[in-house]
Amino acid sequence: MSQKLEAKNVNVFYDQTHVIKNVNLSVKANSVAAFIGPSGCGKSTFLRLYNRMNDLIEGFRKEGEVLLDGKDIYAKDLRVEDLRKKVGMVFQKPNPFPKSIYENVIYGLRIRGVNNKKLLDETVERSLRQAALWEEVKDNLKKSALALSGGQQQRLCIARAIATEPSVLLMDEPASALDPISSSKIEELIYELKTQYTIIIVTHNMQQAGRVSDTTAFFYLGELVEYDTTKKIFMNPSDVRTQDYITGRFG
Amino acid sequence: MSHLEVEIKNLKSEMLEMFLLVKSQLEKSKESLVRLDKDLAREVLVNEKRVNGFELKLDRDCENIIALFNPVAIDLRFVLACMKINSNLERIGDIAEGICQFVLNIKLEPEKKLLEVTRMLEMYDTSILILKEVTEAFDKEDTGLARSVFKKDEILDEINLNANQAVADFIRNNPDRINQSLYMLSAIRKLERVGDQCKNIAEEIIFYIEAKVLKHKSKEQKQE
Ligand SMILES: Nc1ncnc2c1ncn2[C@@H]1O[C@H](COP(=O)(O)OP(=O)(O)OP(=O)(O)O)[C@@H](O)[C@H]1O
Ligand SMILES: [Mg+2]
Numbered sequence: 001m002s003q004k005l006e007a008k009n010v011n012v013f014y015d016q017t018h019v020i021k022n023v024n025l026s027v028k029a030n031s032v033a034a035f036i037g038p039s040g041c042g043k044s045t046f047l048r049l050y051n052r053m054n055d056l057i058e059g060f061r062k063e064g065e066v067l068l069d070g071k072d073i074y075a076k077d078l079r080v081e082d083l084r085k086k087v088g089m090v091f092q093k094p095n096p097f098p099k100s101i102y103e104n105v106i107y108g109l110r111i112r113g114v115n116n117k118k119l120l121d122e123t124v125e126r127s128l129r130q131a132a133l134w135e136e137v138k139d140n141l142k143k144s145a146l147a148l149s150g151g152q153q154q155r156l157c158i159a160r161a162i163a164t165e166p167s168v169l170l171m172d173e174p175a176s177a178l179d180p181i182s183s184s185k186i187e188e189l190i191y192e193l194k195t196q197y198t199i200i201i202v203t204h205n206m207q208q209a210g211r212v213s214d215t216t217a218f219f220y221l222g223e224l225v226e227y228d229t230t231k232k233i234f235m236n237p238s239d240v241r242t243q244d245y246i247t248g249r250f251g
Numbered sequence: 252m253s254h255l256e257v258e259i260k261n262l263k264s265e266m267l268e269m270f271l272l273v274k275s276q277l278e279k280s281k282e283s284l285v286r287l288d289k290d291l292a293r294e295v296l297v298n299e300k301r302v303n304g305f306e307l308k309l310d311r312d313c314e315n316i317i318a319l320f321n322p323v324a325i326d327l328r329f330v331l332a333c334m335k336i337n338s339n340l341e342r343i344g345d346i347a348e349g350i351c352q353f354v355l356n357i358k359l360e361p362e363k364k365l366l367e368v369t370r371m372l373e374m375y376d377t378s379i380l381i382l383k384e385v386t387e388a389f390d391k392e393d394t395g396l397a398r399s400v401f402k403k404d405e406i407l408d409e410i411n412l413n414a415n416q417a418v419a420d421f422i423r424n425n426p427d428r429i430n431q432s433l434y435m436l437s438a439i440r441k442l443e444r445v446g447d448q449c450k451n452i453a454e455e456i457i458f459y460i461e462a463k464v465l466k467h468k469s470k471e472q473k474q475e
Contacts, residue, residue, distance in 0.1 A: 207321050234323045236462035243324045248253050 003070075004029040004168065004198040005050060010064035012045055012222075014057065019045055021222040022064075027215070029167075032190060032199045034209035034230065037219035038250065043202045046219065047170050050200070051087040052080050068168065085112075088161030092173040094153035096145035096160075101128075101137050104145045104156055108164040123163050131159035132189050151182020158189065162197070169193065171201040175208065187212050206246055210234050218242045255320045259329060262312055266333055269305050270386040273340045276302065276347035277382060277445065281375045283351055284438065287360040292351035302344035309337045325459065332459035336389070339448040339455075343382065346441045346448075353434040361431060368417040369435055374410045377403060378445040385452045394460050397453040407446035414439045 005027040012020035020042050027033045035043040048054045049066050052073065066073050073083050085108070096104050103110070105124045114120065124141065128134040133155040137143070145156055154174060161169060171190075175183040190199055190212045203209050209216055209230065216233040218226045218241070226233065226242045237243045244250050252260070276295055283291040313334045316322060322330055366372055381403050388397035418436045422429055457463055 206323060210323070235327065237324055246323050247326050248255060 002028050004031075004068070005200075006065075006067040006070075007046075007049070008065040008067070010046075010049065010062065010066060012042070012049070012054070012063075013059070013061040015059035019222050020049075023224045025217060025224055025227055027198055027200060029198050030194055030196070031214040032194050032201065032212055034213035034216045035200065035202045035219060036204070036206065036209050036216060036245070037225075038245065039204075041219040042222045043219055044172050047172055047200060047202055050168065050170055051084055051089055053089065055080070085164050086166050087168040087170060088164065088166035089170040090154070090157050090161050090172070090174045092176055094150060094157050094177070096148070096153050096156050098144065098146055100142045101145050101148070101156060102141040105159050105163050107160055112164075127159040127163040128156075130162055130189075130193065131155045132185060132192075133159055149182070151178045151185065154178060154182065154186060155189070158186070162193070167197060169197045169199045171199065173202055173204065176204060183208070206234075218245060220245070255316070255322060255326060258316050258320065259322075259326060262309070262316065262330070262333060265309060265312065266336065267386070267390055269302075269309060269337065269340050270382075270389065272298070272302055272305060273344050273347070274379065274382050274386065276344050277379055280347040280350045280354075281372075281379070283354045284361065285366070285372070287354060287357070289355055292354040295347055295351040299344055299348040302341060306337055306341040306344075310334060313337070328459040328462060332455040335455050336452050339451045343445050343448050346445055349441055350438045353438060357431050357434055359431065361435065362421075362425070362428060365418075365421055365425075365428065365432060365435055368421055369414050369439060370410045370417075371435060371439065374407060374439055374442045377406050377410075378442045378449070381407075381446060381449045385449050385456065388453065388456050392456075392460055394457050397456040400449055400453040404446040404450050407443050411439055411443040
């Protein structure tokens with residue numbers, strides 16, 4: 001199965017407001033898709049469909065299908081906890097818990113009742129290494145996560161997201177609050193991680209979208225205007241709205 | 252207008268200046284050859300330094316836009332096209348200079364008969380016309396006009412092909428004019444390359460406007 005994620009005729013409403021309009025979009029396994037578009041166009045809403053983070057929002061309603069590995073993730077018999085284990089998420093603002101670095105990484109395992117010390121230790125090291133943070137914190141794992149810099153906190157959140165070994169990683173503007181060096185570390189990381197994960201990243205930074213993604217989706221007013229290889233979108237977009245947006249000529 | 256749009260607009264107007272400068276060099280080289288006007292030929296040589304300087308400046312401008320503004324889509328294609336067109340124009344400038352070097356080397360005004368049999372003036376006028384047309388195509392973003400260049404270039408090819416025989420015949424009848432005849436043949440070869448440079452320019456114009464890459468396609472495909 002090469003399509004990891006599929007959305008078919010998806011509509012989303014918040015009460016009466018129609019915020020996602022009949023979107024069809026597939027993301028291949030082990031690729032990086034970037035979602036771009038002006039503020040309020042529905043990128044985060046669409047991203048949150050993949051781990052059912054919208055479910056708790058008042059007035060949220062969805063039509064159409066969202067499939068992970070060909071299975072409907074909104075099926076009645078599916079447990080949201082199981083879905084979230086497979087689909088990790090990293091937010092715009094780093095949000096570590098006020099706990100040690102170690103406890104932050106294994107948070108997901110703890111709540112699932114894993115207490116095997118050896119397994120937890122291994123998970124901490126593996127996740128921190130993958131998140132390119134291990135070398136910086138390996139001697140201070142008991143230190144509070146809140147004492148880390150913003151860029152380190154964000155990599156810690158990535159480590160936390162991958163500790164449960166998901167196969168999909170959702171990132172909503174993961175580098176927008178970071179300095180250029182931390183931001184480029186996150187980009188490097190995305191590049192490394194895609195061998196193991198399918199990644200979707202929402203970003204307002206066009207250059208970043210160009211650098212990290214294989215495919216790019218341009219959303220506008222809840223519509224998916226264009227979805228194509230990133231090269232095509234940035235060299236020769238088909239829709240004039242995409243061109244106006246990425247060249248900064250919008251409205 | 253965004254800062255990038257202003258930069259792109261300035262780049263375009265400077266490119267147009269470069270087009271005009273090179274066209275004027277080519278026109279002056281023609282005048283200097285036809286009238287054996289050595290002063291005018293020297294003027295072209297002096298101006299050639301300006302063409303070279305202008306080329307460097309435009310290249311730097313393009314590099315700066317890419318480095319500072321990260322242009323994408325049509326903006327990126329435009330800047331990339333400008334870099335190539337710029338170097339095509341510089342080569343046309345070299346061609347005008349090269350012909351003026353001949354003018355300084357030959358002693359007698361070119362024979363009317365020689366100009367006639369080699370169709371030198373027609374060659375010159377066609378290459379200047381082609382250059383004018385790509386200039387206009389660039390200015391007005393007119394890919395139809397850019398495409399018309401591929402057809403006109405065939406005239407240059409044809410004159411160039413006939414020139415060998417024409418010059419050989421002329422030398423047989425005017426053995427005292429060997430030098431001049433050979434220079435003329437060389438000038439025709441050079442003008443044939445003006446056509447090639449203009450075709451490259453037309454391809455770049457079509458690339459940046461339509462995002463179609465025409466390089467290495469046959470003539471029939473290009474004219475579609
Ligand atoms: N909790 C909510 N309740 C009601 N409407 C919402 C809610 N969250 C978002 N919306 C509306 O849904 C639309 C899409 O919002 P969304 O946050 O998905 O946009 P976005 O593309 O992520 O924007 P940004 O780039 O600013 O993050 C907007 O019109 C927004 O006002
Ligand atoms: Mg958002």
